Amino acid sequence: MKNTNLSKRGGAGRVPVGSKEGNMGPGFGRGEGEGDERLAHILTEASHLMKTPSQPNNDDSRSNDDSNSPRTQCLSPFSNKDSSQNRRLKKYENDDIPQEKVVRIYQEELAKIMTRRVDDMRHNRDGFPGGGMPPHMERPPEDLRMALEAYHRELAKIQPGGNIPNLHNLPGMPPFPNLLALQQQAMQQAQNQHINGSGAIQDLSLPKDKNAKINGITDSDKDKPMDAEEAIRHAGSAFSLVRPKLEPGQQSTGSSASSPLGNAILPPAITPNEDYNNSAAASPLQRMASITNSLISQPTNPTHHTPAQRSMKAVLPPITQQQFDLFNNLNTEDIVRRVKEALSQYSISQRLFGESVLGLSQGSVSDLLARPKPWHMLTQKGREPFIRMKMFLEDDHAVHKLVASQYKIAPEKLMRTGNYSGAPPCPPNMNKPMPPTQKMISDATSLLSKMQQEQLLGGHGHLAHLAPPAGLLLTPPGFPPHHAVTLPPLDVKERKPPTHAPPAMRPLHQHISPSVYEMAALTQDLDTQTITTKIKEALLANNIGQKIFGEAVLGLSQGSVSELLSKPKPWHMLSIKGREPFIRMQLWLSDAHNIDRLQALKNERREANKRRRSSGPGQDNSSDTSSNDTSEFYHSSSPGPTTGAPSAKKQRVLFSEEQKEALRLAFALDPYPNMPTIEFLAAELGLSTRTITNWFHNHRMRLKQQAPHGLPAEPPAREQAAAPFDPVQFRLLLNQRLLELQKERMGLAGVPLPYPPYFAANSNLAALIGRGLLPPDEAKDQASGLDLSMPLKREPDGDDFEDDDVESNLGSEDSMDDGESKTEPKAASTPARSSRRKPAAPQWVNPDWQDEKKRNPDEVIINGVCVMRSDDFRREAEETVRVEPSPAREASPPAPARTPLSPRAPLTSPDVLPDDKIKAEADDDRWEY
DNA sequence: TTTCAGTCAATACA
DNA sequence: TGTATTGACTGAAA
Incomplete structure (x- = not known):
């Protein structure tokens, strides 16, 4: 117990493979380890033998894989075993099962846990010498301990006399002389590993040692076991007290009344509508099964740090003096570079790295x-983190562990060379610090085929039928063979909690196979354009809507699907998460029955809708969990003060044309407005600052998004020296622009302005605009190629005519999707600008510019934006430049002080512009870049 | 704290 | 009814 040798373990980080004792808790030394393995073997064999015909292991059509050796019960974390096992065990909810049979089942399940534990420990010892358990292979110690206790108590309750039975004394059980000792050891191990609290955050860099334990245990940690025991004492069934992993916002000891999970443990892989509802009311046996499943299967509550978990940031053991001595002079820059490479290469988040490896925040x-x-x-x-980084870099498996942790990939999957049997992996020795990418990539191929085996059976819930048949491996035309994959179920694992719903209530489509993450992470390139084209063709040809496709295949809403299909980003620009839908699309394309399945689903829905309709109005279909309508799911689960009544639809601000103009102009003046500017705009336009912020953000993002495929578009760069946003100038220009619009709408495009822009600027702008006078098409025409030559705030300074990025940014997100967008980053502006902006580096050139037909000679490229300059506007600009700002201020004080109620009406006029829904709304901002 | 990436879902439109 | 647009939101990153 005391000999958790600091020195040995301290060195473990540097000696990746080796000292077995180093990581084993007391009693898990080598000698005993062998015995334990033997014991585990006996246990599993016994467990296997105990499967009497009455045990329904084999009577579930989907549990064929159960029939493998008990060892395979060390499930792939991504298999759907949880579900099938639950299904299997649910059959025991009948009370007429003979008690001894029940006892046997308990014993079997207990044995499974123990077996798993032994496997895990061995795995840990062999494959994770760095000290931490593999992130997903480790069960939170309390869980394990509580589960063991729970088993015992359940058994005790069943057994007359209430004693915890000695398993080997039970009828039908082979003698397991070491079982209890093993349990004891496991519990001890659990205690020893208590350091990490929930276990969600692993110290991947340094072995745990005694200090770590001491340092790491928080008060709340210490309390946990007591809480559990206390709870067990007061509860009818211990199983009801095994707490689920805490969800954000849940208190560890708080009432779970607010949680739909109640006290029942929910194996995370269980889909809500399938098993979740049963959990709370489940019989002890069912709950036991749940516990077992959750314990022996991959912890699916991955290292996604809930707030609660975050608060229990890993407390890493201090660096020992020896380590300091060892690393007495490190090249921090080099270390950082390598770490950054690793993090970037494997898309490991800084947060995970920081919390797991360095013990620091993101x-x-x-x-x-x-x-x-x-x-x-x-x-x-200050040197400590670098030492930890160094040790991280030197640990051959650290990256794998983190990757696995981050993307919920079983480490063995990343490390294995195939032939995955569910047995604890023996990671191959990998060379040098970073595992070679090649290795990862090649594993991706085997992953794909593996996925088929592991997941094809697994569709949960109503989407199950979407899983393609096992073994199907089709290569869609145009794709390299290694891309030939099949569609994994969507709901195998829980995905990151989306925004609105607690995880337990997540719509099915929010459950994602981690293997998709794997594939996204490991696939080097994918032609997103081709994929989306094929998808569009397929959907079109088969009359399948984006909505159903999105919900059933991608787990996305219709709008998102639309965007993805119409504006696919190139693969290299996508994050792991962003790649996921494309992986799914490709998987779907590879499914021979993809269309059939969707058609079937479509028909199913149609029928369901028909039934719903015929069942009469007033029906509360939000309770219809079989509904395939995701939105219902969301609405029924959205937190907040929803009072049972269907929550009021979220109202979206609809910008008036004037507001849009104003925003675009403001964007041109400053794509990254500061707070005062935002407030000014908010006041000026009668919008909330939040809305303004959102608009700017969306605008930037969509500008970026609309770059031609394959070329990295840049949102307007923050120039180094743009002058601060000038409200007066803004009004001036806006007025000019609005007048122009009005002229156009009235068909007076050529007519000179009746009064100088400045004068107009002081008028009620909203009133100046003729509203709804312009047919949509005209609006569009006129909007394109608008010359918004702006007065220059500063004298053009040399060739720096594009001093202001006013024009350059006047385009909108709508302006480029006609395929003729012309963007080009302007070369870095003159250096002496404000430090607020970064220089805009040249990014790419639109090839269309070679085409003279498309290039108006009057177009000027300014800061990546192409705008037309007419002589008229040049004159106007020059004139405008001469306008002194001071009168404007007097006549119309800068807006921050003004509110929408001020005499000058803000440019909010949706009500005055009833027809602002004219097409122009959508199209008029297709200005030339 | 700000920005980015991704997404939802209300709304417009064909 | 299906698709496109876009305001709003969230978590992660900087």
């Missing part, structure tokens, strides 16, 4: 990685 990691101090400038404390 922000600190970012800081460290961005600005590493040289070694000699660091204090001892």
Whole structure:
């Protein structure tokens, strides 16, 4: 117990493979380990033998894989075993099962846990010498302990006399002389590993040691076992007290009344409508099964740090003096570079890395990685993270563990070379610090085929039928063979909680196979354009809507599907998450029955709708969990003060044309407005600052998005020196623009302005605009190629006519999707600008520009934006430039002080513009870039 | 704290 | 009814 040798373990980080004792808790030394393995073997064999015909292992059509050796009960974390097992065990909810049979089942399940535990421990010892358990292979110690206790108590309740039975004394059980000892050990191990609280955050860099334990246990940690025991004492069934993983916002000891989960454990892989509802009311046996499943299967509550978990940030053991001595001079820059490479290569988040490896927050990691101090400038404390990084880099498996952790990939999947049997993996020795990418990529191929085996059976819930048949491996035309894959079920695992719903209530489509993450992470390139084209063709040809496709195949809403299909980003620009839908699309394309399945689903829905309709109005279909309508799911689960009544539809602000113009103009003046500017605009336009912020953000993002395929578009760069947003100028220009619009609408495009822009600027702008006078098409025509030559705030300084990015940014997100967008980053502006903006580096050139037909000679490229300049406007601009701002201020004080109620009406006029829904709304901002 | 990436879902439109 | 647009929102990153 006491000999958790600091020195040995301290070195473990540097000696990746080796000292077995180093990671084993007391009693898990080598000698005993062998015995334990033997014991485990006996246990599993016994468990296998105990499967009497009455046990329904084999009577579930979907549980064929159960018939493998008990060892295979060490399930792939991504298999759907949870579900099938639950289904299997649910059959025991009948009370007429003989008690001894029940006892046997308990024993069997207990044995499974123990077996798993032994496997895990061995795995840990062999494959994760760095000290941590593989992130997903480890069960939170309390869970394990509580489960063991729960088993015992359930058994005790069943057994007359209430004693915890000695398993080997039970009828039908082979003698297991070491079982209890093993349990004891496991519990001990659990206690020893208590350091990490929930276990969600692993110390991947350093072995745990005694100090760690001492340092790591928080008060709440210490309380947990007591809480559990206390709870067990007061509860009818211990199983009801095994707490589920905490969800955000849940208190560990708080009442779970607010949680739909209640006290029942919910194996995370269980889909809500299938098993979730049963959990709370489940019999002890069912709950036991749940516990077992959740314990022996991959922990699916991945290392996604809930707030609760975050609060229990890993407390890493301090760096030992030996380690300091060992690393007495590190090249921090090099370390940082390598770490950044690794994180980037495997898309490991800084947060995960920081919390798991460094014991630091994401922000600190970012800081460290961005600005590493040289070694000699660091204090001892400051050197610690670098030492940890160094050890991380030297641990052959650390990256795998983190990747696995982040993307819920079983480490063995990333490390294995195939032939995955569900047995604890023996990771191959991998060379040098970073596992070679090639290796990862090649594994991706085997993953794909593996996925078929592991997941094809697994469709849960109503989407199950979407899983393609096992073994299907089709290569869609145009795709390399290694892309030939099949569609995994959508709901195998829980995905990151989306925004609105607690995880337990998540719509099915929010459950995602981690293998999709794997594939997204490991696939080097994918032609998103081709994929979307094929998808569009397929959908069109078969009259399948984006909605049903999105919900059933991608787990996305119709709108998202539309965007994806119409504006697919190139693969290299996508994050792992963003790649996921494309992986799914490709998988879907590879499914020979893809269309059939969707058609079937479509018909199903149609029937359901028909039934619903015929069952009469007033029906509360939100309770219809069989509904395939995702939105119902969301609405029924959205938190907040929803009072049972269908929550009021979220109202969206609809910008008037004037508001849009104003925003675009403001964007042109400053795509990254500061708070005062935002407030000014908010006041000016009668919108909330939040709305303004959102608009700017959306606008930037959509500008970026609309770049031609394959070319990295850049949102308007933050120039280094743009002048601060000038409200007066803004009004001036806006007025000019609005007048122009009005002229156009009245068909007076050529007519000179009746009064100088400045004068107009002081008028009620909203009133100046003729509303609804312009037919949509005309609006569009006129909107394109608009010359918004703006007065220059500063004199053009040399060739820096594009001093202001006013024009350059006047385009909108709508302006490029006609395929003729012309964007080009302007070369870095003159250096002496405000420090607020980054220089805009040239990014790419629209090839269309070679085409003279498309290039108006009057178009000027300014800061990546192409605008037309007419001589008229040049004159106007010049004139405008001469307008002194001061009168404007007097006549119309800068807006921050003004509210929408001020005499000058804000440009909010949707009510005055009833027909602002004219097409122009959507199209008029297709200006030339 | 701000920005980005991804997404939802209300709304418009064909 | 299906698709496109776009305001709003969230979590992660900087």
